Amino acid sequence: MSDDKRRLEADRSRRQFLAYLVAGGATVPLAACTEASELSGAADEGSHNPLLWAVAWQQTAxxxxxxxxxxxxxxxxxxxxxxxxxxxxxxxxxxxxxxxxxxxxATNYWGYLINEGYEFFDDAIWDEWIPKNLxxxxxxxxxxxxxxxxxxxxxxxxxxxxxxxxxxxxxxxxxxxxxxxxxxxxxxxxxxxxxxxxxxxxxxxxxxxxxxxxxxxxxxxxxxxxxxxxxxxxxxxxxxxxxxxxxxxxxxxxxxxxxxxxxxxxxxxxxxxxxxxxxxxxxxxxxxxxx
The missing domain is CATH 3.40.50.1000 (HAD superfamily/HAD-like)
Structure with missing residues (x-):
């Protein structure tokens, strides 16, 4: 493994570890806490939603x-x-x-699900979306x-x-x-x-x-x-x-x-x-x- 790759792996491990500490309520330095909080916030915004790749492909490719x-x-x-x-x-x-x-x-429907934090098809929202004719x-x-x-x-x-x-x-x-x-x-x-x-x-x-x-x-x-x-x-x-x-x-x-x-x-x-x-x-x- 190259030095650059080792550094990337070490940095990724450190960031993950900090995120786990903050999630668990541990006391860490303010700068590290801010960094981990930003990581956690990104996840909260749906960055790990399994629909993202599929819907992005449909809407942009x-x-x-x-x-x-x-x-x-x-x-x-x-x-x-x-x-x-x-x-x-x-x-x-x-x-x-x-x-x-x-x-x-129906990509408009899937975009709504992602914005609302849904990760799977939702029948009730589908039924509400249909008559909107979007x-x-x-x-x-x-x-x-x-x-x-x-x-x-x-x-x-x-x-x-x-x-x-x-x-x-x-x-x-x-x-x-x-x-x-x-x-x-x-x-x-x-x-x-x-x-x-x-x-x-x-x-x-x-x-x-x-x-x-x-x-x-x-x-x-x-x-x-x-x-x-x-x-x-x-x-x-x-x-x-x-x-x-x-x-x-x-x-x-x-x-x-x-x-x-x-x-x-x-x-x-x-x-x-x-x-x-x-x-x-x-x-x-x-x-x-x-x-």
Whole structure:
């Protein structure tokens, strides 16, 4: 280890030790106390919130936007192929799309959670946030859906939300706010009781030629992915790998979804020390030991 690295390690250890002393009520010199207090204050401001990296990426990374555009570019190429093969008398082409984090961005909600000190998804705040309509379209989503509409492709919006008796009203209002096409009762379905969208897939497939589905969660595509085992879910993904970009277009979402359920056994885990431990364990399934 170089001298500079030793100094950095020693300084970090000293600062951590001082912070522990202050937290424990020990008497230390004023300068050291101030230094440790500043460290503690930074932590109190949420600097260790596990949501920070994911939400910062969504809100600032050009790569996030590029991945969204890439997804919709692939969807358009797939749609063009289907349009080119369409013949008179064929069933009308259709796409099925999820709403949240697929065509509607919810980063504003996650930013609020961080500012308020929340570390996990909070259902009550989500229900309060929904009718505020502080939303915007996911990059590329509206252009793609407008292209569908212009080419006589039917669009079916499906969302599993539950904000009580006004759930459907809120969902429809958000689609209308961003001016998504075909946002009407014939094309918008809100499922309050379950996250299973397979009945909608079967219904649309019977009446239309279903070209593709769009979502931010593999469970949007197949119910098979609604499992509570990380390795099993990953194996299912590998089984279906040839279908991505052809039958299902996946949008990036690092904050929530059924990948969370596979880790915790619950899509909305409580902010407990045990769940923080489980999250760290998941993040270090593969970790260099430093040697």
């Amino acid at each position: 050009a790569e996030f936007g590029a991945l969204c555009h890439q997804a919709y570019n692939v969807a358009r190429m797939r749609l063009d192929l289907a349009i080119g093969n369409r013949r008179s008398g064929d069933k009308r082409l259709a796409v099925i799309t999820d709403m949240d984090n697929t065509i509607i961005e 939303i915007q379209a996911v990059p590329g989503s509206r252009d793609f859906l407008m292209y569908c509409d212009e080419n006589d492709v039917e669009i079916f919006y499906v969302s599993n939300r539950d904000q009580g008796d006004r759930t459907y009203e809120y969902a429809l209002a958000q689609l209308e706010l961003i001016d998504f096409p075909q946002a009407d009762e014939a094309h918008v379905t809100v499922i309050r009781e379950t996250s299973n969208k397979m009945a909608i897939k079967e219904r649309v497939s019977a009446s239309n030629d279903l070209v593709l589905m769009l979502g931010d969660n593999l469970n949007d595509y197949k119910r098979d992915y609604y499992v509570t085992d990380v390795d099993e879910r990953y194996a299912l993904m590998e089984r279906d790998r040839d279908e991505y970009g052809r039958d299902f277009i996946l949008l990036p979402n690092p904050t929530d979804g059924h990948w969370v359920r596979a880790i915790f056994g619950d899509s909305e885990p409580a902010p407990t020390d045990e769940n923080r431990r489980i999250l760290k364990e998941a993040a270090t399934r593969s970790a260099w030991d430093g040697t």
